[in-house]
């Protein structure tokens with residue numbers, strides 16, 4: 001029997017959370033009251049924000065790789081330009097810049113070596129369920145047979161801890177655990193997908209939900225989280241010791257959640273000289289770099 005185990009005391013499962021086999025739920029706890037939570041689809045969110053920025057005059061260059069940040073040769077280091085290469089034509093362009101915001105996630109150190117940022121791979125799967133499901137984000141612990149690989153053990157088997165998000169477009173997104181088995185490749189196009197890691201979470205959720213078991217797997221993906229190699233683990237947001245170079249990186253597993261606030265304080269730094277809407281002194285890159 002598969003189990004959804006929650007760490008706190010058992011409470012009733014909401015009536016509309018009816019897409020688990022009842023006998024598989026051992027404990028359930030609400031992390032937040034209904035209607036006080038929300039979710040975004042990261043692709044739709046980021047592309048919508050990009051379109052809004054374009055509507056305000058921003059020019060967005062896609063399909064290009066930044067090869068170098070160029071610095072002025074004066075005594076006080078300052079950014080001077082960014083050199084990027086069009087991936088399809090191979091043509092390099094030098095773009096003059098007095099401010100560069102570096103937000104290259106786990107690849108940030110390739111452009112700014114001293115950034116203490118590392119990479120943790122994580123897999124995800126999307127499933128079109130056999131019927132539309134109510135909207136819930138579930139942080140689960142599911143016991144699976146010993147033969148399945150996993151990092152944690154329980155008395156009844158091994159524990160797999162997928163996060164399950166039922167999305168409004170009749171799709172369920174499931175995120176698995178992180179692994180360090182494959183180092184960060186040189187670009188996002190070369191990220192390796194381990195099908196066994198995807199199957200692990202697929203098998204786990206299919207054991208507890210008929211709707212997911214009878215659904216269709218529509219995607220198997222992997223990406224790298226930017227983690228910060230410091231005890232705080234805080235992201236690095238703000239100016240660096242190089243004039244004009246601003247960091248916005250290292251958001252770990254909360255980069256979607258914290259993206260709007262990061263964008264807001266970065267825009268305040270650029271246009272008003274400092275962050276106005278939040279005290280981000282604990283995230284100051286100059287403390288650690």
Ligand SMILES: Cc1cc2nc3c(=O)[nH]c(=O)nc-3n(C[C@H](O)[C@H](O)[C@H](O)COP(=O)(O)OP(=O)(O)OC[C@H]3O[C@@H](n4cnc5c(N)ncnc54)[C@H](O)[C@@H]3O)c2cc1C
Nearest residue numbers: 065066104105107122175188223251252253254255256257
């Ligand atoms: C499976 C999984 C589940 C997650 N779930 C959540 C969640 O529920 N909530 C949440 O808030 N966060 C979640 N995250 C974390 C979130 O995805 C990251 O924190 C976030 O994507 C980090 O954003 P970023 O822009 O800093 O880096 P990235 O998203 O990695 O973006 C960096 C971009 O820079 C580009 N780039 C790198 N180098 C160059 C270069 N030289 N030239 C041009 N472009 C370059 C890359 O191609 C990439 O597009 C999850 C992550 C994973 C893997």
